[in-house]
Amino acid sequence: MSAQEKPPGYIDTSLDGGVLRIIICNEKRYNAMSLDMWKSVAKAVSDAQDNPDVRVIVLQGAGKKAFMSGADISEFKEKRSDKAQAQHYADSVNAAQSALRSSGKPTIAAIKGICMGGGMGLSLSCDLRYSTETAKFCMPAGKLGVGYAYEGIKRFVDIVGATRTAELFLTARTFSGIEAGRIGLVNEVFSEEHFDKIVDERITSMAGYAPLTMRAVKTGIRCVLQEDDAPSVAEVSRMVTACFESDDYREGQAAFKEKRKPHFQGK
Template identity: 45%
Template sequence: MKLATEKMIAQKEGAIGWITFNNAARHNAVSLSMWNGLYEAVTAFAADGEVRLIVLKGAGEKAFVSGADISEFEQNRSSEETVRGYDEVAHRATEALTNVNKPTIAMIRGYCLGGGVSVALSCDLRIAGEGASFAVPAAKLGLGYAFEGVRRLVDVVGPSFTREIFYTARQFSADEAAAMGLVNRVVAIEELESYVRDYAARITNNAPLTAASVKTLVAQAVKDEPERDKRLCREVVARCFASEDYSEGRRAFMEKRKPRFTGR
């Protein structure tokens, strides 16, 4: 799939859509065009019926995403108007990733800093290689963080760890990130990609409608009670029970074979 910027790559391998931050020379720091590219790639994979899961990774060996490209800030983030415009573009990309109707995995190698943490938090699962490091250095730059970004971190690690991450602005190891719940798994760096591929295959072999329904239900569960769409929750569950996949799952169980799910 050709995107508007070469610094983002979107490739499809069977049921998996791969999105790569392709700016290794700058440790995959995200430029404004890359935020747009992320939105473009996620939107395309969301509409592709063959894609059942999306994996995000960084090019090279040094970083997943080392944050926003600060070299652009003077031009794109130095006034109230340009800050608002930049944040809208980045927010559109992370919201698309958060709300895409398919499971997502962040495969984290090396640095995951600032905007990289935001991208990783927008994914459903975060799998890190040993040696990965995490930080939100906003306090070292004097910039403010939008409520949505802080809320997303609170939802994952809780308020106390969120304060520690922001207050100290220091880098946390992969093991510390796992202890906080920031990542789901930490694996040997040489096994990272094979582990993610195996995990992705395990997920894509399961019923897509069940995964999509759980994604919806979890998103509603972390909202405040008055904001929850309980009707939507009932609808996604009912859709599973009314699906051909539910019939196929029952038949496969009785026939002692692996089910062949189609997402219908």
């Protein structure tokens, strides 16, 4: 798609070295998400599941000012003005978040700048969240009169607990990346100076790990959290057994014995 054909807000993707980057592009509105962008995220993540070249999925915002500032409210009058439209919009948001949560491949949110509303919900749908110290977080639902779906609330509670979730939603206050790290909303926080280097190193390392192991771990966590579409304990056990019966397991043992880097193929 040429620059002239791209809408004001769109989702861009790039694949390199096993890392699929899904980039939220709407810089003039601090990477606010339109309905079409929500749908594009869901499609990009879903398509990646059947692509063996994708080992890790990274979600990030274009530029340095924002990860994502939430939904693009400028289109609400046209696309979220009645009950049917509101439900369709909510379903589209949930589809994007669900695709990330259920992804068999590790998902990482690389957060710089503003991360508010739907941006927080989208980032919490990822397995890991890395943030700059100066990132700004806020859940402003109460200031906008919007409801927040059960699935989104549950994810907040699973990660930071019910008391902290209530505080973040009811006060709608803005807080820094440093505090986000302290309360466990993000996994680690780095200075802007070192953020890209450290996070890229983590991502590159993860892209080289055994895909079946990564999938089994993610499946086990979802089972423990008892998500709505979570796999059964029996399914988790089958996936763990499959790891030990795989070519990758044999490759890992051989590489360890030979003191070399393993080459995993996901089978």
